[in-house]
Amino acid sequence: MKELVVISGKGGTGKTSVAASLAVLAGNSVIADCDVDAADMHLVLAPQIKEHHEFKSGHEAVIDIDKCTGCGVCLANCRFEAVSQHAKIDGARYFKIDPVACEGCGVCVRFCPVQAIDFPERLCGEWMVSETRCGPMVHAKLGVAAENSGKLVSTVRQKAKSIAEDGGYGIVIVDGPPGIGCPVIASLTGTSMALIVTEPTLSGEHDMQRVLSLAKHFRVPAAVCVNKWDLNPEMTASIEEKAKAAGAAVAGRIRYDRAVTQAQIQEKTVVETDAPSAEDIRSIWSYLNL
Amino acid sequence: MVIAVASGKGGTGKTTVSVNLAKAFGSAVQLLDCDVEEPNAHIFLNPSVSSEKVVNILVPEVDETRCDGCGECSRFCEYSAIVSFGSKPLVFPEMCHGCGGCARVCPKNAIHEVQKRIGVVKSSEAGNIVLIEGVLDVGVAMAPPLIRAVKSSLNKNLPAILDAPPGTSCPVIATLRDVDFVVLVTEPTPFGLNDLRLAVDMVRQLGIPFGVVINRSGAGDDRVHAYCYEEQIPLLMEIPDDRKIAEAYSRGSLIIEALPEYRGIFKGLINKISELKEQALSK
Ligand code: SF4
Ligand code: SF4
Helix, strand or coil: CEEEEEECCCCCCCHHHHHHHHHHHHCCCEEEECCCCCCCCHHHHCCEEEEEEEEEEEECCEECCCCCCCCCHHHHHCCCCCEEEEECCCCCEEEEECCCCCCCCCHHHHHCCCCCEECCEEEEEEEEEEEECCEEEEEEEECCCCCCHHHHHHHHHHHHHHHHHHHCCCEEEEECCCCCCHHHHHHHCCCCEEEEEECCCHHHHHHHHHHHHHHHHCCCCEEEEEECHHHCHHHHHHHHHHHHHCCCEEEEEECCCCHHHHHHHCCCCHHHCCCCCHHHHHHHHHHHCC | CEEEEECCCCCCCHHHHHHHHHHHCCCCEEEEECCCCCCCHHHHHCCEEEEEEEEEEEEEEECCCCCCCCCHHHHHCCCCCEECCCCCCEECHHHCCCCCHHHHHCCCCCEEEEEEEEEEEEEEEECCEEEEEEEECCCCCCCHHHHHHHHHCCCCCCCEEEECCCCCCHHHHHHHCCCCEEEEEECCCHHHHHHHHHHHHHHHHHCCCEEEEEEEECCCCCHHHHHHHHCCCCEEEEEECCHHHHHHHHHCCCHHHHCHHHHHHHHHHHHHHHHHHHHHHHC
């Protein structure tokens, strides 16, 4: 079983439109939307949700005001500036934890001299298993302001993989998150290949180089494609040079095409419309030869 | 005043808005690039870097001669960053949040903390702009401590614009903490609307006043406009879908320099934000 992850470094390069199109071209594959922070694939693949799961991860510290004696040990112990001091009506001081800033490390819980701090599990989001016209899809929704998107990414990928193994699917197509941080690392490690979708801008070039070194770091073979290449042909050529110099393959170019947005509005993938750039995506798919 | 520029997804023009807004300020302003995974503001400003500061977090190191393999550290760690299988524990620094707990719970005092580099904070100047940018080292997973380091370089006496990372998760929350106003940048497309909704949920939950900028206006449909109207979200500015803007961006030029006809709309954005902030304060 092969696992192709589509990433971009920089956001907004058209990564999701390409990934959704590849899922359609693959015919029957398992799709994993690992861009859990801003999942968009469902908007064009119209998944029928079959299973819902809660995603719980880590804990959060909550101070019981009635037990708090106002000693301030927690304030001194927290390295994440999550604890703040307040006054009760009678003037006595007490402490409160900002749930958004708390990283759930548990130091305050352990060292509170009167055990005034609870440590419940934290609900961080949900993940779903669905059916689409091009195969099963695993996708997720990270709760607002939730941590641990890396862990949710791993959950989605693992589920997609096991569906592929059990159902005898040959390919898993992963829509990865932008950036180079923990969720990207979680979606990249151990995949068969990374397709990097970039754009011919200075930012696109800069971010492609960072994401390429990440792929190299985790020893994942990489191929690059430049989307909207004709916006700046010289820049496209220079990006392709840099990609090759870094040991990546060049999978092809996709033209600037306003019909891509129109496809989105019609809730279709690009290759299901007569958008001119559909041809470019098809040739990338055959280049990848998965 | 501290203004953050954010968006539910990347590539909507967040950095474009940040740098042009900073330039349009005219007077001295700080621009903090908090998108430390992909810091791009410098590309549009060509500043000369004047200083660079390494940012470290503390991670544990185990002294084998003292450790008796009791496993208390590994039971304590919430992130499985220190793991012992009845033997000397292994540390996985990329998972460590640097809370310091393992060192404190070790009954043998066998753990001490050492500095581990996660990235740098660079400071530079370009005209009226003081640029402070965080650059995360490749292969490092923890952006929030670096973002906190960028923000701790902020001079409270000068206005500041924060270019936030995309999305709604921990790095964004670290950026938006304690800001006065949030500008959410989106595109008039179905993806744009979906991601805007998530971003709106987030800033509402954080209780920060905010407004929306529509980039590439005219390229898609009008569902984003309708959504803002229904939700009574102020529309701060619209940047038209103009190929000249895309080309200027691709070369790394500022819109207000390459296309002076747009200078006015960025000035207008500054005024609108100040008004809305005043209103929010008086409430
Ligand atoms: S659990 Fe850790 S991060 Fe949360 S408040 Fe306690 S010490 Fe701070
Ligand atoms: S410092 Fe905290 S996060 Fe790091 S290994 Fe120790 S207990 Fe785990």
